Amino acid sequence: MGISGLDDILGGGLTPRRMYLIEGEPGTGKTTIGLQFLLEGLDIGEPGLFVTLAESSQELRDSASSHGWALKNLNLYDLVNLEAVEPDSQYVMFHPAEVELGQITRAVMAEVERTKPVRIVFDSLSDLRLMAQDALRYRRQILALKYFFMERGCTVLLLDENTNRNPDLQLRSIVHGVISLEHLAPEYGDERRRLRVLKVRGTRFRGGYHDFKIVRGGVTVFPRLIATEHPGDFERAPVSSGLARLDHLLGGGLERGLSSLLTGPAGSGKSSIATLFAFSAAGRGEKSAIFTFDESRATYLARCAGLGMNIAEPVADGRIILQQVDPAELSPGEFSHAIRHAVEKLGVRLIVLDSLNGYMNAMSEERFMVLHLHEMLSYLGQQGVMTLLLLEQHGLLSPAVQGAVNASYLADAIIMLRYFESGGELRRAISVVKKRTGRHERTIHELQLSSMGLSIEDAMPNFAGILPGMPGLS
Numbered sequence: 001m002g003i004s005g006l007d008d009i010l011g012g013g014l015t016p017r018r019m020y021l022i023e024g025e026p027g028t029g030k031t032t033i034g035l036q037f038l039l040e041g042l043d044i045g046e047p048g049l050f051v052t053l054a055e056s057s058q059e060l061r062d063s064a065s066s067h068g069w070a071l072k073n074l075n076l077y078d079l080v081n082l083e084a085v086e087p088d089s090q091y092v093m094f095h096p097a098e099v100e101l102g103q104i105t106r107a108v109m110a111e112v113e114r115t116k117p118v119r120i121v122f123d124s125l126s127d128l129r130l131m132a133q134d135a136l137r138y139r140r141q142i143l144a145l146k147y148f149f150m151e152r153g154c155t156v157l158l159l160d161e162n163t164n165r166n167p168d169l170q171l172r173s174i175v176h177g178v179i180s181l182e183h184l185a186p187e188y189g190d191e192r193r194r195l196r197v198l199k200v201r202g203t204r205f206r207g208g209y210h211d212f213k214i215v216r217g218g219v220t221v222f223p224r225l226i227a228t229e230h231p232g233d234f235e236r237a238p239v240s241s242g243l244a245r246l247d248h249l250l251g252g253g254l255e256r257g258l259s260s261l262l263t264g265p266a267g268s269g270k271s272s273i274a275t276l277f278a279f280s281a282a283g284r285g286e287k288s289a290i291f292t293f294d295e296s297r298a299t300y301l302a303r304c305a306g307l308g309m310n311i312a313e314p315v316a317d318g319r320i321i322l323q324q325v326d327p328a329e330l331s332p333g334e335f336s337h338a339i340r341h342a343v344e345k346l347g348v349r350l351i352v353l354d355s356l357n358g359y360m361n362a363m364s365e366e367r368f369m370v371l372h373l374h375e376m377l378s379y380l381g382q383q384g385v386m387t388l389l390l391l392e393q394h395g396l397l398s399p400a401v402q403g404a405v406n407a408s409y410l411a412d413a414i415i416m417l418r419y420f421e422s423g424g425e426l427r428r429a430i431s432v433v434k435k436r437t438g439r440h441e442r443t444i445h446e447l448q449l450s451s452m453g454l455s456i457e458d459a460m461p462n463f464a465g466i467l468p469g470m471p472g473l474s
Helices: 004-009 030-043 057-065 101-115 125-132 135-151 169-174 244-249 270-283 297-306 312-316 332-345 356-362 369-382
Strands: 019-024 048-052 075-078 119-123 155-160 177-184 192-200 209-215 218-222 259-264 287-292 320-324 348-354 386-392 413-422 425-435 445-450 453-459
Touching (some): 004 209, 004 218, 019 135, 019 169, 030 048, 048 057, 048 101, 075 101, 101 125, 125 155, 135 155, 209 332, 218 332, 244 425, 244 453, 270 287, 270 312, 270 348, 270 386, 270 453, 287 297, 297 312, 297 320, 312 320, 348 356, 356 369, 356 386, 369 386
Parallel strands (some): 019 177, 048 075, 048 119, 119 155, 259 386, 287 320, 287 348, 348 386
Antiparallel strands (some): 192 209
């Protein structure tokens, strides 16, 4: 179709010489998809025809120009103007009550015979349905068009404004495939669109909902991530943090392909530890990607520099990809696509998600976000990518860990950070409470952050109650 994400969902694209239905409310992107389909055909030497009863040719050209497209080589058959059907008529605008459905059908067939297109887009069927006034007559006219187009080797997209709340089941039964588009408006943030392939005869396609966006240049589709479709083979070796005492605490370091959860209150050192892993990876020539929901890019760079980690250089040369995520503009599919692009196209071996709270809040109106996260972590694990998830505890000195999501069961390792008071001073503590793939140090150590970097001090055997947030002398 010329839309890479949609072609992927369809198992490679559309079967030629068949008729397909694209349905959705106004504004969902039907016409844009139709134009992309025809322009892709022109690029590979397949002439196209756009039959319009909904917009004039000039309106189509104006819409296309907003995407940077020129339609000069594309045949536009404008049935909005009555003269395209009856040259002797004095009417200027087409009205369904004034011209019989059969005349429209014959006019379209005559134009197809004249231009001999390989690809056809018909926009829209709503007008034909109104003209038919009878379900049987409407069905017969659609069938007549279907067999006419198939005999001439045409691949056809029919655009229809029926919504999923009132689907045209008769029409769906006639066509070879159905793609349904939806337009969602969250209470806050940018509008979101998604599509679903309802059927394609004789073809294995990826079901379910898939997010997409309309941007300059057309529709961009983000196929739903399915981890089992992306098996990988890698050596499960430990990854050093660059800090010997932290590696010792972790039993030699964290392993490739595993996900680790860093949890604790704000300012306890979660982002600093995650950045330390990325900074160390950059020193080995490996690429990392840090997706930050809670801090601006400038603040992140300044904070790291204050801890003796000048990540500006590896960020500049691409060893560390620092991407600030706008929470109000994100969809789950788009974020999964960004993760896949970083791994498959840029060669990233470490992903930092800072933080899970921001990730969940960015898509607060989405359901089953934990399943989205599980699928993404499974994919990253199969690719041998180490993932660090940061989860902020609610409340600076809360006695319990209360996060936006219970992600502990998803993590292969859990690093817990806490504040404790000693000698009238607020101090930080670090401990490893879980690691599935081997032994780890079980003692609690003090974590210090300074302009010289991170340091981990000796264990604190004289303290008790640090983990629940109620420290005292043992």
